[in-house]
Amino acid sequence: MAKIKAIRGMNDILPDQTPVWQYVESTVRQVLGQYGYQEIRMPVVEQTELFKRSIGEVTDIVEKEMYTFEDRNGDSLTLRPEGTAGCVRAAEEHGLLFNQTRRLWYTGPMFRHERPQKGRYRQFHQIGVECFGMAGPDVDAELLILTARLWSALGLQGHARLEINSIGTSESRKVYRQALVAYLEQFKDRLDADSQRRLETNPLRILDSKDPGTREVLTDAPVLDDYLDDESRAHFAQLKALLDAAGVPYTVNPALVRGLDYYGKTVFEWITDSLGAQGTICAGGRYDGLVQQLGGKPTDAVGFAMGVERLILLLETLELVPEHVNNQADVYITAMGESAVAPALSVAEQLRDQLPGRVIVSHCGGGSFKSQMKKADRSGARYAVILGENEINNGTAGLKPLRDDQPQREVPQAELASELAKLV
């Protein structure tokens, strides 16, 4: 019978990959914890309406990337394509936003029906951060400072550059949109097909078209910056001053608009040149209108999401995964013969008590000396502890280095932990 395979674009994360995932997750957890961010966990499925109302009907995500289905009651549900909408829904539903500030973060799988390729999958993982009740720009700056700290913690400083922009309030964007459309209409036949379509639906997205013909038309297009309202302009100037003061380098990219409807004022992306076309590892911005748009009170908000697969690809490409990040054994305990099984399990327990930071793997399943030593070698352990009838009778254990030519030694079982502590 044909074997059933995983769904295209949805990856298994195998045992030799999970250590680097854990390393990234724990580093992020630690850094966010330092800033007082609290974790929130939302369901993976929400009502379809939530995403339509927040992300926007004419965005790529809602138009063509969502996994939407009817459940058995006939309700339209969607696998979350991103975390912000669900986070706002949850925070609002449970009264977390009433008269208070919040700094929240989450991590988990997201789902988008895109063409799978390097750095782009149909199930991928984001680590997201959302701040509520703070108008900024101080908290906008904090978000960028903390991402910079995270890059340092992962050894990535200098490998990602920060681009920022202000896209103003929705009112100033409306005026700009009209000017942009009026200009682009004149050159409609020189635009690529996607951009022609977006002229009707989401003209701002044309600004980040990669099509050479469209790019040429765009060189003389009106720029958003000329249409910014005073408040957005002041907000952006202060943000830049705060980043300067904090020593976080950035460039202003006037074409950076982001694909989701809910953004306003500050938008930003961290981009690496080491991953080819899928170079954005973290993206976000301010979305002061979203909470109200979803039925809550007006609430200032800003956040970002980073793509965990891309971060890991980057760490691996640059060979920045520290050597200690693996799930290999430190010590492998063998048991030669039936009578050694119980004592070997007990020696292993003692070692786990005495060396809590070490990985102690017990051989299970019997077998010859040779086959047990082969497994010890394959476990990655640096030392094998050999327990046979003689050792058990003498209260000793054989201590055999596996990674160098040192000879095997006989050690009293009571001293095994202190001997190993010196070695591993």
Ligand code: ATP
């Ligand atoms: P892109 O321009 O690469 O499609 P996006 O603007 O759609 O990204 P966001 O919705 O801002 O992405 O998501 C934040 C981050 O999540 C991205 O910067 C990226 O690192 C990651 N991401 C988004 N879509 C995918 C995907 N299909 N596969 C892997 N990572 C993704």
Ligand code: MG
């Ligand atoms: Mg996308």
